[in-house]
Amino acid sequence: MEQFRLEDSAQGKILHIEGSLTIEQAGSLKDMLLKVLETEDDVSIDLKKAAPVDLACVQVLCAAHKTFLKAHKRMSIQEGLPATFRKNLSDIALDQSTQAMVFHIE
Numbered sequence: 001m002e003q004f005r006l007e008d009s010a011q012g013k014i015l016h017i018e019g020s021l022t023i024e025q026a027g028s029l030k031d032m033l034l035k036v037l038e039t040e041d042d043v044s045i046d047l048k049k050a051a052p053v054d055l056a057c058v059q060v061l062c063a064a065h066k067t068f069l070k071a072h073k074r075m076s077i078q079e080g081l082p083a084t085f086r087k088n089l090s091d092i093a094l095d096q097s098t099q100a101m102v103f104h105i106e
Contacts (some may be wrong), residue, residue: 004032006043013040014078018049021057029057033064033075042074053085 003025005016015036021029036043045061047053061077068075 003028006036006040011044013043014046015043016046016049019051021047021050021053023054023056026056026060029060030064033060033067037064037068037071037073040073043068043076045075045077047077047082047085048080051082051084053082053088055088055091058085058088 003017003019005018007014007016013036015032017029019025065075
């Protein structure tokens with residue numbers, strides 16, 4: 001199983017992420033997001049099959065989103081987030097409206 005898969009869709013590019021997103025995968029996640037940043041102007045992240053998701057990877061996603069914005073590019077996260085991801089966002093004091101604004105949750 002590929003953990004990261006970039007797919008063309010009618011809505012644009014989708015980066016599907018499956019499996020664990022813990023501190024052990026934080027470096028791989030960062031590398032993949034930087035690779036996507038180099039080649040894409042707009043990407044949607046699908047985390048529906050990602051679990052568990054820990055705070056290290058939430059931080060990587062936050063940093064990536066900020067990097068995309070600085071590059072005048074768009075990174076969004078699709079609805080249907082795993083419960084562990086939502087809990088980690090709550091743990092760092094991001095309520096649902098802030099989550100939607102920070103990550104452009106669709």
